[in-house]
Amino acid sequence: MYEDNPYLPHSAKLLEIKTEVGGPRPIKRLKIEKCFDYRPGQCAMLSLPGVGEVMLAISSSPTRETMEFGIMKAGVATAGLHGLSAGEYIGVRGPYGNGFPLESWEGKNIVLIGGGIGITPVWSILLYVLDNRDRYGTLDFIYGARSSADLCYHEDLDQLRDSKGLNLHLSIDVEEPGWKDFTGFVPQNLLEVAPKAEGAVAVTCGPPIMIKFVIKNLLELGFEPSQIFTTLERRMKCGIGKCGRCNIGELYVCKDGPVFSYETLQRYPEAME
Numbered sequence: 001m002y003e004d005n006p007y008l009p010h011s012a013k014l015l016e017i018k019t020e021v022g023g024p025r026p027i028k029r030l031k032i033e034k035c036f037d038y039r040p041g042q043c044a045m046l047s048l049p050g051v052g053e054v055m056l057a058i059s060s061s062p063t064r065e066t067m068e069f070g071i072m073k074a075g076v077a078t079a080g081l082h083g084l085s086a087g088e089y090i091g092v093r094g095p096y097g098n099g100f101p102l103e104s105w106e107g108k109n110i111v112l113i114g115g116g117i118g119i120t121p122v123w124s125i126l127l128y129v130l131d132n133r134d135r136y137g138t139l140d141f142i143y144g145a146r147s148s149a150d151l152c153y154h155e156d157l158d159q160l161r162d163s164k165g166l167n168l169h170l171s172i173d174v175e176e177p178g179w180k181d182f183t184g185f186v187p188q189n190l191l192e193v194a195p196k197a198e199g200a201v202a203v204t205c206g207p208p209i210m211i212k213f214v215i216k217n218l219l220e221l222g223f224e225p226s227q228i229f230t231t232l233e234r235r236m237k238c239g240i241g242k243c244g245r246c247n248i249g250e251l252y253v254c255k256d257g258p259v260f261s262y263e264t265l266q267r268y269p270e271a272m273e
Contacts, residue, residue, distance in 0.1 A: 009047055009091030010035040014084055015066060020152045027117055027152055028082050030069045035092045038062050039099030040124035041259045043233050044069075047091035052077035055236045057258075058095070059120040061127035067092075070120040070152055096239035097258045100125055100203065100229065109137035111195045113214050115186045115206025116145050119152045121231045122205050126166075133165045140195050144171035144186040148179060169193050187213035190221075197222035203229045212272060215262055225263035232271060233258040
């Protein structure tokens with residue numbers, strides 16, 4: 001039924017909702033019933049009848065039994081999702097997009113670089129690699145936010161800090177009492193960590209200005225454009241290539257992306273703005 005009508009959403013029960021970040025643009029984490037199979041990096045459209053719908057990266061791994069989303073309150077639809085309680089139902093359709101080519105990355109070292117709410121697409125890769133740890137080399141996760149209070153998934157990060165299969169590198173922009181990790185911007189922390197380019201792939205997601213300087217620093221560290229990946233899900237609208245609002249040149253983000261190598265995006269400078 002769902003395959004015949006791409007506009008017809010699944011009805012999914014909200015299992016858990018929790019606040020990750022407070023402030024004027026709060027971020028909540030939604031856990032729902034798993035509606036379909038998907039790949040890390042793919043997206044789903046979440047909807048509330050009479051309110052609206054929004055395209056979001058799936059932050060959980062397909063190796064897990066539930067689906068999760070990190071949602072910043074930024075409009076009518078996201079505000080509606082923030083106002084839900086466990087036990088209520090939402091509409092979910094997808095998956096959309098191509099996802100990350102994780103099969104071709106087997107045996108390689110993985111470097112994940114995220115900032116703020118940009119943690120969501122890379123979090124899916126992080127969980128996937130941890131659940132298939134013997135298939136990959138070293139795993140570095142470089143993640144930062146304005147302050148420690150702005151770090152998403154902080155409870156999970158605390159649990160992962162001592163994981164033997166992960167090198168965790170956290171940062172905040174401005175020094176604050178009690179902070180023991182790196183102080184400075186994410187691109188600076190990347191240079192401090194200085195991951196080796198040989199036999200590695202790097203994935204970055206976050207504010208466009210952060211991505212710009214992360215890519216610059218990765219290139220300085222010896223990474224080739226073909227080794228660097230990012231995701232442009234923020235440009236996706238309908239998800240099925242009909243509305244024409246996500247095109248970059250002849251490419252449609254929802255059909256050809258949202259995951260792209262920097263080698264591809266070099267031909268479309270407007271994509272990085």
